[in-house]
Amino acid sequence: MAKKIRDEHGDVYEQKKAFYKRVWFIILVGLFVLGGLGRLAGSDKESTDTSSSSVLESSQSSTASSTEVSTTEAITLVANELGQFGKRIVMNEGTDMSEELIVFYLPAGTYKVENIGDYPAQITVYEGFKRDESTGYDDYTATGDAKLIEQGNTETIVIPEGWFVEIHEPAKFSLVRQ
16 A cells, blocks of 8 residues: 655645565566576486477488588578578477477588678577476577677687587578688
């Protein structure tokens, strides 16, 4: 309840509580704290089962090393387009948070990456993912280079054998193997 205050002219006003003293705010903060603690506790557990996520469609074989790329040939990666190296995967399949992604299996090596899109964008290298039985969701097994690249700028990334690259809309990159 708000406290009623009368000013010097006789007008009545209601003085409200500060937002951080309200019940809804305290409950919200409590939920965030519990969620953070749950994530910390869940990250300590090891999952032994491999992911049941499936590959829906592929524009290449699963071994990227079978595709040769010259060191001067530029590879263009566009978010949500398969292109030469793209592969559709589903993370968290069979859960309420199922997500279809296009990832790119490039030959192992060091690449010079240029953002040729209209906006800053991130490119991330991952080893893979597997199902965490304690949560029922997929987790990335290892993360390599992750670069946020401004429009027109370049960075260098390393892609180990068998790892994949993930980008999201509206990203567009040009990669040249070094």
